[in-house]
Every structure is written in structure tokens, then in C-alpha cells.
Amino acid sequence: MNHEKLSMRLERVAIHIPKGSILADIGSDHAYLPCYAVTNGLCDSAIAGEVVEGPYQSARKQVALTGLGDKIEVRKGDGLEVLKPDEATCITIAGMGGTLISSILESGKAKLGKAERLILQPNVGAANVRSWLIENGWELCGEEILEEDGKIYEILIAKKGDPLRPYGVNKQTGLTFGPFLREQFSDIFIKKWQLEKKHFERIIEQLDESGRSGLETKRNELKSQISVIEEVLKG
Known part of the structure; x- marks a missing residue:
């Protein structure tokens, strides 16, 4: 360059x-x-x-x-x-x-x-x-x-x-995913959020394997983020 x-x-x-x-x-x-x-x-x-x-x-x-x-x-x-x-x-x-x-x-x-x-x-x-x-x-x-x-x-x-x-009615989703990027819904956008979803799933697996108590709040937050990603990826 x-x-x-x-x-x-x-x-x-x-x-x-x-x-x-x-x-x-x-x-x-x-x-x-x-x-x-x-x-x-x-x-x-x-x-x-x-x-x-x-x-x-x-x-x-x-x-x-x-x-x-x-x-x-x-x-x-x-x-x-x-x-x-x-x-x-x-x-x-x-x-x-x-x-x-x-x-x-x-x-x-x-x-x-x-x-x-x-x-x-x-x-x-x-x-x-x-x-x-x-x-x-x-x-x-x-x-x-x-x-x-x-x-x-x-x-x-x-x-x-x-x-x-x-941003329309759902400002939080727009903040996370980008209002224009979500609308464009490009292959790279999809790839990015598929990778993010896998990353969150791996963290949940690590939390489960740790056997530590008191991690339910963190686990639920991650599951909620995964649910939002899945909804957005439906298009």
C-alpha cells in the first residue's frame, strides 16, 4: 500500500x-x-x-x-x-x-x-x-x-x-447491526453476523464447561444476543 x-x-x-x-x-x-x-x-x-x-x-x-x-x-x-x-x-x-x-x-x-x-x-x-x-x-x-x-x-x-x-422504530437493532447495512443485507454482512453468533455460542460452551456458579445472567445475555442475530439473519 x-x-x-x-x-x-x-x-x-x-x-x-x-x-x-x-x-x-x-x-x-x-x-x-x-x-x-x-x-x-x-x-x-x-x-x-x-x-x-x-x-x-x-x-x-x-x-x-x-x-x-x-x-x-x-x-x-x-x-x-x-x-x-x-x-x-x-x-x-x-x-x-x-x-x-x-x-x-x-x-x-x-x-x-x-x-x-x-x-x-x-x-x-x-x-x-x-x-x-x-x-x-x-x-x-x-x-x-x-x-x-x-x-x-x-x-x-x-x-x-x-x-x-x-433508525426507524427499532433503534437498538440499528445501533448494533447498522440501519443501512441491515437493509443492504450483503453476503459480507451475513458472514459477519454468522461469525458473531458462533463466537457467542462458543462462549456459552465455555461457561457450561467451567462448572462455575453464578453465570446464569451472562449465559442468558448471550442467548438473547444470539436470538437477535438469528432474527436479523432471517432477512
């Missing part, structure tokens, strides 16, 4: 960047995404934020190597603290857990005033991100699910709007 050829995961993140954006890529690693976005005219300029020294230096080298120093600024800092208020119009955060993404957004809410779009790719815990979006007035306007190198990823796209609009 490089700035000319991204991974499939990052390509699908990039495709949702609105033309003319000022992009902030948080946790930018080698800055491949902002370099790709600027090179391909997906945004006018970009900020690559990185908190770890090694990736920060890698991002600086990458921007220098591609000759994009006039369009991309690499900044070191934690989450959205690398931004000035009202600076970026599109924020991308990819390749982290959903809890961490939510924490970054919560800590940096003051920097989101001019942001028109959030493109978020949690490796796990997408429900946490959806919850944060609802609680903070962001409307989920699209979702993708994909498989790459044996891992399944979800991408969430949000804009300012009515945060409950996509």
Missing part, C-alpha cells in the same frame, strides 16, 4: 470525501490517505494528525516524498487537538476501535464546528460510534461493510442532521 494504491479499506473511506473539502485525517499513520486524496483531487488540502512519534515522522517523510507539502500539513498531537476550531470540513478516523474513535470525537467536539462530514472506520465496536453520533446530532447517511485480508470492516458516513432518521 502507498499513496497511489491504497488498501481496499482506505479506498472505500476515500471515496466518501466530498470534493473541495479541507480534510483532517486523524491517526494518519504514513499519511497515505491524505496524500491519495489530494493527488486525486478528492480534497483541496489536508491535515494529517498523528500522536505517535514514529508514524508522525513517517507521515512527514511521505508528504515530503510526494511533494505535497504545500497542500498537506502533518501535525503531532492527540486526536482532534491537532486542529484549530472550524478548520476542517471533513474528518476521517480509520483503523481504530469504536470506543477510541468515540473518545476522540467527544474530546474534540469543539473542533467540529465547520465539519460537514465524518467518515469513520472502526475495526470493532461500531455500535459505540453510532451511539456517539446520535447523542451529538450527527445523522448517519451511509454505511459500507467489506472484507479484506480475512478481516471484516465497517465504514460509517455521517453529516449534521436528524440523528434518529435512519
